[in-house]
């Protein structure tokens with residue numbers, strides 16, 4: 001987990017300024033360590049187009065040995081034989097996911113310390129804690145919790161690997177690492193960039209300095 005969580009890029013075509021395949025290829029060159037396909041919300045693809053894009057992005061990840069995680073859609077995750085799945089609190093119950101998903105990485109979205117405690121009782125590989133900072137990318141995001149919330153979760157004795165998520169940029173990424181997260185995950189800081197390779201490189205450099 002420690003080697004895949006540091007710079008965890010998440011994207012769907014709806015988040016992407018340039019061509020998704022180009023952006024992902026560039027982000028990988030820039031040093032991302034994990035990718036999540038999150039085709040969801042306004043403007044996202046559905047059905048066969050969604051599967052086709054997923055397959056295309058999975059191939060790009062496979063060429064560079066980058067784990068390919070699918071958000072929410074357990075059917076798609078199993079169809080693509082994805083490396084992992086990420087589910088939210090209001091998606092399929094985690095017990096079911098652990099049972100139904102054939103891959104090996106399972107991630108869960110977490111907002112409160114209570115949810116983090118719950119997650120720790122299942123063998124979840126990592127938890128996505130956020131939104132850390134305000135974000136416009138997820139329409140129904142909850143109230144930002146701030147980087148200190150990661151510290152609070154750690155202080156509650158929870159040792160599950162953590163990625164911070166929500167409004168993370170090269171300006172604020174260091175707060176997330178300093179608060180005790182194994183990594184940062186983000187969408188627009190890379191997906192909305194004209195230079196996704198440079199964006200990824202700059203974020204990666206900050207992680208090594210944090």
Ligand SMILES: Cc1ncsc1CCOP(=O)(O)O
Nearest residue numbers: 135137138166167186187188
């Ligand atoms: C998927 C998700 N979950 C909590 S905030 C968020 C959106 C993160 O997007 P960005 O990195 O552009 O703020």
Ligand SMILES: C=C1C=NC(C(F)(F)F)=NC1=N
Nearest residue numbers: 071086109127128163165185
């Ligand atoms: C809502 C989400 C929260 N966290 C994460 C991750 F960063 F992968 F943990 N992914 C999501 N899709």
Ligand SMILES: [Mg+2]
Nearest residue numbers: 072087088091
């Ligand atoms: Mg979700």
